[in-house]
Amino acid sequence: MATLRLENLTKHFGGLVAVNNVTFEVAEQEILGIIGPNGAGKTTLTSLVAGTLQVSGGRIVFEGKDVTKSPAHLRVRMGISRTFQTVRPLKDFTALENIMVGALFARGESLGKAKERAYQVCQLLEFDRAERYPDRLTVFELKKLEIARAIVSDPKILFLDEIMAGLNFEEMKQMINIVRSLRDRGVTICVIEHVMSVINELTDRVIVLDRGEIIAQGPYQEVSQNRRVIAAYLGEEG
Amino acid sequence: MKTLSIIAVLALAIILPFIADIYLIHVVSTIMIFMCLALSWDMMLRTGQLSFGTAGFFGLGAYAAIIAVDDFNVNPVMSIFVGAVFAALTSFGLGIAVLKLREMYFAITTLALTSVFTVLARNLSDLTGGAAGKILFNAIFDGDPKKTYWLILSFTIVVIVLSEIFERTRVKYAISSIRNDELVAKSSGINIFKYLLIVFVITSAIQGAAGAIYAQQYAFVEPDSTFSANFLLLPIAMALVGGIYSTIGPIVGALVLGFTSEYLKLLMPYGHLIIYGIIIVLTVIFLRKGVYGTIMEKIRSK
Amino acid sequence: MRRLFVLVSLLLTLIVLAEKPIKIGAILPLSDITGRQAANAMKLAVKEINDAGGVLGRPIELIVMDDEMKPEKGAAAVDKLATVDKVDFFVGGMSSSVHLAQIPILKKYKKITVWIGAASYKCEEAVGADSDWYFHLHPWDYLQGESYAIGWKAITEKYPQVKIEKIFLAYEEGAFGTSSFKSYQDEFELAKQGTGVWTGLMKDLKGGPFKSAALGGGDYRAMLLQAKQYDPDLFIWAGYDADAIPMLSQAKEIGFSPKLFVGAPPGWPADFGKNPLSNGVVLYGMWAPALKDVSAIAKHFWDAYVQEFNEEPATYFAPLGYTNIYFLIEAIKKAGSIDDKAVIQALREIEYESPVGGVLKISPSRIIKNQGFRAQKILQWQNGVQHVIWPFEYATANLIYPFPGWSTK
C-alpha cells in the first residue's frame, strides 16, 4: 500500500491555479524527487499535504486514511512532516529547544524525554552545537536544524524542501548520507530540489511539475531526456 | 542561593504588615494589583498576541464581584472567584470569535471590547447602577488593610506561580513557538487555537480577579473609573519597563514604576507626572530590554 | 515654585518656634485647575491664620496630597496622611469616584473629615447615616436641584414674565450628568403628585444625554435638535467646562434659542465671558467673582488670593477651599481643643460667613447628619461678567429675560 496518495489535488489562489489536478502516489520507503521550474507549485503542494494550506479540490490519503480535512497539527502527529524552504528557526529558543518542540507536541512527550530525544536526533545528524541560539548557526547547521525538527516527531513521510540550497559540495554529500540513513530507518521521503546531481544520486523516481501540473515522471535518467522537461526546466546545458 | 532569596523575599512580603506603616502596605497592595495585570498582559504577549483588553476584563471582574455581593449575597472573598470565573467565561466565548485575529487587529478588537463593556455597564442600569455606579457599605474584611494586603499577596503569589508554570512547562514551548512562527508551531504538532484560548481565558481570569479585589477593597464600581485606561496602559508600561517575556520583568517593572510614581508625588506635589513621563522615555532609551532584561544581559556578558 | 519654597521654609521656622502644630491633611487633584486653586486657597487660609498666631496657640500645618484623579491614589493618600503624617483632620475633595474609594478608608480612621467635593448621592449612601465625624460642605446633587427650584420660584415671583413649565435637561452620560438627571426625575415625580419643591413650577420634563467633550465627545447637535423640537421654557445642560462653548455655538448653528439657556458645569472655560455667545447665559454655581462687590469676606478673599498667587480665582473651589480651612479652624477655636467630640460639637454649632456667599451652617441632609451648604446660586453672564441673580440678598444684577438669542453674536 502506498504511504501517501494524492488524488486530483487542486489549489487556487484567487484566480491563480497553483496546483492543478495532481495525482500521484508515494510508496513506502521510497525517495521521490519533485522538481520543476520556480513557481511550478512544488512548495504549495508540500503545504497542502502538511495541512498548512487548505485544498481547493481533491483528496489526500495517508496510510489509507483520508486526511484532506485534518488540521496541520494532527497530520504531524499522524506522521506527516516537512522542512521549510527558507529556514525558519524559532529565534527565542536554542537549537536543542527548537528540536524539543517537535518531540513535545507531535509525540506528546514529557520535557525530560523530549530533551533526551532531541539529543538523540542531534547525534544522528552529527549536529554538535545544539546549545546555541539560531542566530549563531551557519546555513548548513540551520539546514540540519530544519531536518532535525522535522524528524524528531518520528514521521512516516518527510518532505524536504530545498535542503541543499546554499550548501557546498562537501556539505551536500553529508546531507545525502543523512537522507539515505533516514530512508534506511523506514521513512518515506519526498525531496524538492534544484540541484540535479543530488536528485540524480538520491531519488528512486522523480515527478516534474510545471505550472501546477505533472509534465513527466519516472527515474531521473529518463526524465532528464524529456524534451518538455529540458525546455521548461533544465535548459540546454542541463 | 536562588531558593534562599525567594524565601527571604516571600517572608518579608508576608510579615510586611507588622513592620511597615499602613500607607506603605496600601501602596504595595496597589502595586501588586497592577503587577498581576502586568503579568497577565505579559503572559498573553508571550503567545505573540498584543492585548489591549486588560482594562475590560478588569472591569468585568469588578462588576461581577460587586453585583455578586450586593444582589446575591455572596461572601466578598468568594466574589473574587465569581469575578474571575465571569471574566473567564466571557473571554472563552469572545476568544472563539477573536483569536483568529492577529497583531494590531487583535489589539484593536480587545480595545473595542473594553469600550463595549463600558457602554453596557453604563446603560444596563438596573443591574450595574448605570453611570453613577454601584456601592457596597463595607469594604472587604471591613476595610482591614492587613487582611486585604494578605489577600492581595496570596493572589499575587498565585499569579506568579501561574506565570512560572507558563515559563517552565511545555506551555512555554507551545506559546513561544506560536509567538516565533505560527507555521512552524503548527508543523510541530501544536494546536495553536487551543493554546491561545487557554492563555486568553487564564489571563482574563487573572484580570477579572484583580478587578474583583480592587472593587472589594474600595467597595464600589463606576463605569469610567473601573474601566479606566489606567488599568491598560500602566500594566503595559510596567511589563515593558521591567522586561517582557518573563515573570521577573513585570514584577520589577511594577515595583519600579509603582514606587517611582508614588515617591515623585511626595517629592514634588505639582507636575510630578511630567517627570514620570520623562523617566519612562529615558528607561526605554537606555534600558532597551527593560530593567530586568538589561541587568541579566550585563550579568551574562561578564 | 519660589513662593512654595518660601512658604515651606516659613512653615518650618514656625514649627521650630511654636508648639506642635495642628495637622490638616488635604487631598485634591492638583493637575486640575479646581484642585490646584482649592489647594492654593487652603494655603492662603493657613497662612493668614498662622500669621495671626495660629489657633489654640498652636500653628497649623497643611499637608496637600495629589489624588491624580485616580481612586486608588486618592485612597492611598488617606492612609499616608493618617499614618505617616498623622494628621488630625482631613479636608479636600473633588471627584466623586475618587471619593467612593476613599470612604472605606476614611471610615477606618474616623477622623474628622470636612469635605468640599464629591456631589454624587452615591457618596452619601456610602458614607451612611452613622458617620458623625463626616462633614460635607458641597451640596449633594439633589440638594442643588432643590435649591434651583426655590430660586426659580423666587425669580418667577419677582419677574412675573418668567415662565418655567417645560424643562429640557441635557446631561453628559457620565456619573455627574446622569445623577443630575435622576434627581430632576425624582423631583418631577414629586411635583406631579403635588409635593416637593418644584410643585407649581415644573409641568413637564424631558432629558437628553450627550457625550461630553471632556471625554472625547462634543457633538451635541442630535440632542439639541430634540430640545429644539421640544421647545422648552428652560434649557439646562449638566456637563463640564469643555462643553460650554461648543454647546453654545452648536445651538446657534441649529438656531436653538430657548428663553432661558442654563449651564451647570462645575467650572467655566477661561475667557468664557469674553465670548459674545456667553451673553445672557444663566448658570448654576456656588459663587461668582462679582460677589466681591457685595460681600466683604468675598472681597477680602479675592484680593488676598490675587496678591498671593498672582492669578484670579477661576472656580468656586477656590473660595470653597478657603472656607474649608476657616470653617474647621473656627470650630477648633470654639471647641478649645482638638478633641474629636468637642470639635464635632463645635462644627455643628458654629456659623461661618463664607466668601462663597452666605452663611455656612451644618444641618442634616437625606442621609448624613452633617451637611454644610445646601443651596446653589443662580447667576447670569452679562457683558462678560458673572452676576448673581439669586439669592436676591447677594444679587449684583437683574435677570436679563428672555435669553437674547444669536442674531447679534
Add this chain to the structure above:
Amino acid sequence: MKRIFNLYTFFLLLLVVVALVRPYAFFYGLQRGSLYSLIALPLALILGIVGLLNLAHGDFLTLGLYIGYILFNQFKFDPILSMIFIAPILFVIGLAVYKSTIEKVLKSHHLNLLLITFGVSITLVELINSLWTSRPRNVYVTYATKSISLFGISIGAYEFLYVAASIAVLLVIMLVLKKTRFGQAAFAVGQNPRGAAIVGINVKLVYTITFSLATAMMAVSASLMMPRVSIFPNLGGPFTMKSFCLTAMAGLGNLPGILLSGITLGIAEAIVQSIPGYSGWSDLVFFGVLILVIAFRANRGAER
C-alpha cells in the same frame, strides 16, 4: 482588495438609505466621520511607513490647537489661516521629539516604540497642563456657526470643511506617495527598509521626514477644529484611539479605506445619537461595527 471594495460599496448603499430616512444623522455623521479620518490619516502614515503606533498622536493635535489659540489670542490670527504657522511649528516639534526619543529605539523591540510614545504622551499632556492649566480655551469666529439649507433642511455649513479637507488631504497624500520621489521612497521604506537602503534611500531621513511631516499635517485638523471645540490638555487622547480604530478597520496601507471607515463609523454613531432615549448606546454601535468589519475581513483573508 476587491472583496473589501464590495464591503464598502454595501456600506455606501446603506448610507444612501440613511440619508433619505435620517438626513440630519447622515450629514452630522459625514462631517464628524470626515474629521475622524482627517486626524487618522497621519497616524496611518506613521504606522505604515515608520511602523510606529504613535500613542502621542492626539497630543500633537492638542499642541497644534494651543499654538493656534495663542496665535488667535495674541495676534488675532484667523484660525484657518493660522494653519500655515501651526504646520511648521508642529513640524519642528515632531522633528525634535522624533530625533530625541523615537529614533533612538527604532532598532529594539517594536513594543518599545509603543512605550516610548506612551511616555511622550504623558509628558506632553502634563507639560501642556502645567503651561495652560486644565481650563478649556476657546476660539470664536462667527463664520464657524453659519448654517445653510440643503435639500430642505438647515444644516451647519462649517463642518463640511472637514469633508473637503479630508478628501483633499487624502488625495494629496496619495499623489505624493505615487508621484514624487520622496513618496515612492517612503512607500518603499514602508515595505522593506533593508531593500530601501540597498537602492540608495536614506531610510533614517525618510523616517524622520515622514514622522515630522505627518505631525505637521495635524495642523490641518487642528486649525479647522479650532473654532468648534474646547481646547484642553486631554483633548487628544480619545482621538488617538479613534484614529487607531479607523486604521485597523481600513486595514494597514489602505488610505482611502480610512476615509470610508471614518464616514461609516461617523454615520453609524450619528444615527444612534438621533434616536431619542438610545443615544447612550452610540459607542456600542461605533465599536460593534468596528469589530464586525475587522472580524469579517480576518475570515476572508485567512489564507495567504
Add this chain to the structure above:
Amino acid sequence: MLEIKNLSIAYGKVQVIWDLSITVGSEAVGLFGPNGAGKTTLINCILGMIRPISGNIYFDGRDITGLETYQVVRLGIALVPQERELFPLMTVEENLKSGAAYIPHARNQLVDRMNFVFTIFPVLKERLSQKAGTMSGGEQRMLAVGRALMACPKLLILDEPSVGLQPSIVTEMFAKLKQIRMEGVSILLTEQNVKQGLKVIDRGYVIENGRIVIEDKSEKLAQEEHIKRAYLGV
C-alpha cells in the same frame, strides 16, 4: 576599484573576519568558501550595514568605512542580496525605477538603463505592471539583479545569486553576468555553485573561518586540489 585592507569584524565578542584584505579591480572576482566562513558578513560590511572593529574599505580611492548604506550605494556599489529584498507591493516597473531614482548619476539615464536591463532580462519587460510580491522566486531574482543594474553601478555585488533557482535560469543568469561584465561593470560574487561561478570570474578568493586561504586566477583555482575536493566534488 574596491580595496579592503586588514578588515576585522566581530558580532559582540565573536570575531568572524580576521585581518582580511582583498581587492577588486576592473574584473569579476569570486568569493568562495563554506557556509559560515564570513562571506555575507564581509558584504554587509562593505555596504555599511555592519561596522568593522578594525581595518578600512576603499572605493575608487575613497575611504568608505563606516558610511551609511545609502551613501555607499550612491557611490556606485550595487548589491543583489541573498534575500532579494524587493518591494512586494510595487510593480516590476516601480521596483526597477527605484533602483535608479535615489542615485543621482543613474537617475538621468533611467530610460537607457531600463532598456539595458530589458535586453538582459526580456521577461521583465513583459511583466512591467505585475506586483513584485506575486512573482516566483526565479523571477524575483532576475528583478533583483535588474534593479541593481538600474543603479549604473561601477561594482555589482551578488550574494549567492543561484540559490533556489532552477537549472536553466542559473545557466542563463551566469551568461548574463558575463555580458554585464563585458559592459565594464566590476563584479564581486559569492557562490556555492563553484562550478558555475568559476565560469564568470577572472579571479577568486577562498575564505575559510574568516581568513583567506587561497587567492588565484580562475583557471588556476579550478586546478587547485583543495578546491576540487571540497567545492567541485571532482
